[in-house]
Every structure is written in structure tokens, then in C-alpha cells.
Amino acid sequence: MSTVKAILIFLRLWEIKLIDPKVKETDSLVVGLKTYYSPGSEKIAAELQQLVSGAIKYYEEKYSVHFNIKLMVLDSTRWFKAVVPFGFVFYSGDKWLVLNAGMTYSQFKSVYNLSEIAAQLDGSIKANKITAPDLIYSRLKFLSLHELGHYFVDKLTEAKSPNFWTNEFVAWYFANEYISQREPEIKKGFDVFCRTVANNYLPDHKSLQDFNEYYSNLSKGNFAWYHSRFYFLADALYKCSGVAYLKAYEKNFNKQDTMNFTPEGIIERINANCNEITPKWVKATESNIIIP
Numbered sequence: 001m002s003t004v005k006a007i008l009i010f011l012r013l014w015e016i017k018l019i020d021p022k023v024k025e026t027d028s029l030v031v032g033l034k035t036y037y038s039p040g041s042e043k044i045a046a047e048l049q050q051l052v053s054g055a056i057k058y059y060e061e062k063y064s065v066h067f068n069i070k071l072m073v074l075d076s077t078r079w080f081k082a083v084v085p086f087g088f089v090f091y092s093g094d095k096w097l098v099l100n101a102g103m104t105y106s107q108f109k110s111v112y113n114l115s116e117i118a119a120q121l122d123g124s125i126k127a128n129k130i131t132a133p134d135l136i137y138s139r140l141k142f143l144s145l146h147e148l149g150h151y152f153v154d155k156l157t158e159a160k161s162p163n164f165w166t167n168e169f170v171a172w173y174f175a176n177e178y179i180s181q182r183e184p185e186i187k188k189g190f191d192v193f194c195r196t197v198a199n200n201y202l203p204d205h206k207s208l209q210d211f212n213e214y215y216s217n218l219s220k221g222n223f224a225w226y227h228s229r230f231y232f233l234a235d236a237l238y239k240c241s242g243v244a245y246l247k248a249y250e251k252n253f254n255k256q257d258t259m260n261f262t263p264e265g266i267i268e269r270i271n272a273n274c275n276e277i278t279p280k281w282v283k284a285t286e287s288n289i290i291i292p
């Protein structure tokens with residue numbers, strides 16, 4: 001049996017064992033993209049459905065593809081705690097996006113292990129004149145589209161990311177392109193979050209090689225630090241390449257391409273002719289230089 005077939009069977013079993021019973025505990029929205037939610041979370045489920053549907057429509061029209069995806073928006077009482085801690089939104093690998101139904105600010109800091117930088121986060125929220133709920137919600141919206149980005153790259157393109165960091169980066173590109181194009185007001189809160197984490201969290205690991213090597217063993221804070229840095233790379237490249245970038249990524253990292261990329265070759269291909277953006281970003285990230 002091929003690995004792909006084995007994975008597909010595993011995912012189907014996962015759906016039968018975990019998702020199907022969960023569906024019975026939820027309510028669902030009657031119109032639009034199939035969306036299940038914890039009782040009481042209808043408002044946020046409808047808002048996330050609208051955001052995800054907008055992004056789907058945008059990319060379906062842009063690339064003539066069809067997204068076959070369903071949403072599940074869960075509160076902490078109904079979360080898949082046995083699989084992943086509450087709050088960590090995920091794409092099941094098949095057709096489910098599992099999103100959280102929001103949380104309080106104190107929950108937010110404890111869920112993502114941000115206690116070490118709690119004072120800086122409080123300060124950034126004040127200095128940027130946003131509210132904690134705005135910051136939490138803008139991050140959830142970005143993450144929802146980041147997960148949709150994983151689905152898109154996996155299922156609807158010919159791209160194959162060469163390693164973990166590029167795979168995470170390209171999902172941020174996907175999320176950021178849509179949000180920059182259609183929902184730019186979400187960017188501020190997320191930008192404040194990423195800047196605060198990238199500039200204040202003291203990471204144990206900073207190199208791209210470490211990210212690939214320790215991917216599933218990084219602390220939550222260190223993981224958030226890397227992701228924040230990836231977002232800034234995605235945003236800088238978006239300002240250079242705009243809506244043409246994802247096609248370039250597909251061409252540069254194509255499934256048919258069997259070549260083994262060197263780390264330098266990957267950086268060159270990620271950069272897609274955008275001057276020195278990516279090499280500079282790598283240097284800044286690996287030396288943990290402050291993002292202005």
C-alpha cells in the first residue's frame with residue numbers, strides 16, 4: 001500500500017472516530033459553507049464562515065479550483081483535547097478546518113504560553129490603541145486562513161513545500177494575500193501580535209534548520225515566535241510580488257520536481273526575484289534582530 005493511500009485511510013478512520021461523533025454534539029449553520037459549531041457559538045461561527053467563504057470565493061475565481069472543505073468551530077468544552085490542546089486551530093489533512101470559538105485574554109495568554117511576555121503584550125495593546133479582543137480575534141481570523149492555505153497548497157496546487165518552514169511560510173502568504181486584498185482592517189491587530197512576539201519572546205531556537213529539525217517539539221512560545229517571523233516575510237514578499245507569488249511558488253517548488261534543494265537554493269526560490277528580501281529576513285531572524 002502506498003504511503004498516500006495509508007494516510008488517506010488513516011484520515012478517513014480519524015474522521016469516523018473523532019469528527020463524526022463530534023458533529024452530533026454541535027449545531028450547524030443552515031446556509032453557506034457547511035459549518036458546525038458548539039451550541040452558543042453561532043455568532044462567531046457565522047463570522048468565521050463568512051471570512052473563510054470569502055477567501056474560498058477569491059481563490060476559486062483566481063485559480064479555477066474547487067474547495068471541498070467544512071468548518072467546525074468549537075469552544076473549549078467540545079474541543080478535540082485528546083488530539084491537540086484547545087485553541088490550536090488545525091486542518092485535518094482531508095476536508096475539515098477546526099477553529100476555536102474565541103477565548104478571553106487571560107485564556108489566550110495561558111493557552112499560547114505567552115505569560116513570559118504578558119507585560120509587553122499589554123503594553124503593545126495600549127500603545128497601538130487596540131483592544132485585547134481585537135488582537136485575539138484578528139489572530140484567529142489569520143490562523144483560520146493559514147489553515148485554509150495548507151488545504152489549498154496540499155489539495156489544489158501542484159506545489160510541494162520542500163520542508164516545514166517553507167510549508168508554514170506559504171500558508172501565511174495565502175492568508176495574508178487575501179486579507180491584504182479584501183479585509184485589510186484585520187491586519188493591524190495581527191501585526192501588533194506578531195511584532196510583539198517576534199521582538200520580545202526569547203527563543204531557544206532561531207535558525208530555519210532548527211525549525212525543521214525540532215518542528216513538533218518546539219515550545220508553544222518558540223513556535224509562535226517563528227510563525228510571527230514567517231508572517232513578516234510573507235508580508236514583505238507580498239509587497240514585492242503581490243497576487244502573482246503563489247503561482248511562482250508552485251513553479252519553483254513543483255511536485256514533479258524531484259531535485260533536492262540546498263538551504264540556499266530554497267531561499268533563492270522563496271525570494272522569487274524580490275531583491276534581497278529573503279536573505280535579509282533570514283539573517284534578521286537567525287540573529288533575532290528587532291522588527292522595526
Ligand SMILES: [Zn+2]
Pocket residue numbers: 146147150167168171
Ligand atoms: Zn501551519
